[in-house]
Amino acid sequence: MSLLYGAFQVVRAAGDAVAQLQWYATPSSQSSPGTAHSSIDDDQQQQPLSWFNVGIASLMLAINIALSVWLGLGMSKSLIVSTVRCIVQLTVLGMVLNQLFLTENPVYIFSMVLGLGMLAAFEVTYWRSKHRFPGMFAGAFVAITGSAVGVALFGNALSLNTHPAYTAQKFIPTVGMLFGANLIGVSIGVNAVMSSLDTHRDRIESALCYGASRWEAMKPVVVASLKSALVPSISNMSACGLLSIPGLMVGWSLSGANVLLASRYQMVVMIMLTASTALSTMLAVIFCASVLINGTPVLRLDLLTANKPKQAASVSGASRSSSRMTLLRAGRRPKSDLYLSRNPSCVAVASTTTSSSTATIRSHSGVRLISAAAGR
Numbered sequence: 001m002s003l004l005y006g007a008f009q010v011v012r013a014a015g016d017a018v019a020q021l022q023w024y025a026t027p028s029s030q031s032s033p034g035t036a037h038s039s040i041d042d043d044q045q046q047q048p049l050s051w052f053n054v055g056i057a058s059l060m061l062a063i064n065i066a067l068s069v070w071l072g073l074g075m076s077k078s079l080i081v082s083t084v085r086c087i088v089q090l091t092v093l094g095m096v097l098n099q100l101f102l103t104e105n106p107v108y109i110f111s112m113v114l115g116l117g118m119l120a121a122f123e124v125t126y127w128r129s130k131h132r133f134p135g136m137f138a139g140a141f142v143a144i145t146g147s148a149v150g151v152a153l154f155g156n157a158l159s160l161n162t163h164p165a166y167t168a169q170k171f172i173p174t175v176g177m178l179f180g181a182n183l184i185g186v187s188i189g190v191n192a193v194m195s196s197l198d199t200h201r202d203r204i205e206s207a208l209c210y211g212a213s214r215w216e217a218m219k220p221v222v223v224a225s226l227k228s229a230l231v232p233s234i235s236n237m238s239a240c241g242l243l244s245i246p247g248l249m250v251g252w253s254l255s256g257a258n259v260l261l262a263s264r265y266q267m268v269v270m271i272m273l274t275a276s277t278a279l280s281t282m283l284a285v286i287f288c289a290s291v292l293i294n295g296t297p298v299l300r301l302d303l304l305t306a307n308k309p310k311q312a313a314s315v316s317g318a319s320r321s322s323s324r325m326t327l328l329r330a331g332r333r334p335k336s337d338l339y340l341s342r343n344p345s346c347v348a349v350a351s352t353t354t355s356s357s358t359a360t361i362r363s364h365s366g367v368r369l370i371s372a373a374a375g376r
Contacts, residue, residue, distance in 0.1 A: 058083060101169050109168050113175055117145030120183045124284075128187035131194055131304040133291055140186055143283035148178035151276040159268045177269060178276045181233060185277040186284040189229035193288045196221045198301060205299055214297040218289040225285045226278075233277045237270050246270065 061083055068075040100108060121141035125132050152175045157165035165171065197204065200221070207217050240246055241263075248269055252262035292300055 054087065058087075097172060100172065104164075104168065106166055109166050109171060112172065113149060114145065116176065116179055117141055117148070120144045120179045123183060124187050124190065126307060128183070129191055129194075129307060131306055133194075133288070133303045133305065135291060136190075136288070139287040139291075140190070140284055143280045143287065144179060144182040144186055147276045147280035147283065148175050148182055151272050151279070152178055155268060155272045159272075160265070174269070174272070178273060181273045181277045182280040185229045185233060185281040188232070189225045189281040189285040190288050192225035192228050193221055193285055194292070194304065196224060197289070197292055197299065201299055201301060204293070208297055208299065214290070214293055214295065217297060217299075218286075218293050222285050222289050225289075226281060229281045229285070230278055233274050237274050240266070240270055 061079055064079050065076045067073070068079065096112070100112060103109075118141060121137050121144055124140045124144070125137045129136075152171060153165045156162040156167070156170055156174060160170060160174075162170045204217050204221075246266045246269075248266045249259065249262045252265075253259055292303060294300055
């Protein structure tokens with residue numbers, strides 16, 4: 001009996017302790033939306049982070065480096081370089097934004113936006129893509145910067161209630177997030193276009209020989225590339241709030257801001273990210289396909305240049321092969337790469353078993369009509 005009575009006293013004491021806990025903020029401690037909760041005492045405020053904290057966090061990369069060394073991934077150098085680059089870039093960005101947020105001069109604001117757009121286009125052209133082609137930097141810059149600035153101005157003015165829409169404190173962070181999303185989408189889309197054109201070049205050239213228009217030849221490639229490029233952004237938006245907590249809400253929560261207000265901002269930002277990614281990717285993919293299938297129309301894989309020396313061999317092979325299969329030859333294979341290299345103006349020779357036929361031959365120099373009689 002005494003044991004049961006003792007257990008009852010323990011449960012009762014625990015219940016009283018739980019009942020005395022303050023589960024909700026008192027009216028005097030409630031704060032207005034968007035401000036930090038005043039119920040947190042000054043002594044309990046989170047201490048500002050120092051370089052020592054950043055160094056401690058960097059030690060966790062030892063796990064990645066150890067796995068790379070153990071499994072022979074060869075990624076240790078890339079991890080270290082990426083970490084140093086991230087720290088330097090964010091430090092410089094913080095110093096610039098600290099001064100930029102103090103001004104409302106649109107010249108300074110849009111100058112920084114253009115600078116970020118040029119860096120994003122450079123990243124896509126020379127780092128994220130296996131190959132590049134003439135005009136790729138300009139096309140990536142227009143696609144990434146144009147869509148990001150347009151969506152940011154529209155979203156800030158109508159969804160985020162920012163007046164003027166280019167206010168630095170909201171416009172610069174919003175554009176920065178859009179640039180990051182656009183960079184990923186454009187990189188995936190452009191690489192998918194170049195890879196698809198190289199893989200299916202025989203089918204594309206055969207379609208062109210049969211009289212397919214420029215758009216008819218590139219449409220399947222454009223559609224497939226857009227699908228593959230938009231999957232990450234759509235998946236990220238569908239999993240947002242269920243499988244992951246978005247970065248904006250994490251930042252606001254760590255700073256003690258109102259979480260419900262942060263969730264509404266996150267909704268607007270996620271929609272803006274998806275819309276901007278779709279627009280920029282569509283522009284970049286269509287531009288890439290239009291350059292590699294010119295107005296003649298001719299498939300011009302010879303315009304591709306490898307961004308890395310080890311990829312040069314594959315590019316030269318693709319360039320030679322792009323001249324093949326421009327005329328269907330019944331029962332016979334196209335000329336060899338060696339023959340085409342010695343005779344660049346020759347695309348194919350018409351040969352059929354019918355009484356007479358007319359074949360349209362497309363080459364880099366233009367369009368030719370060749371009539372072939374039976375038996376020739």
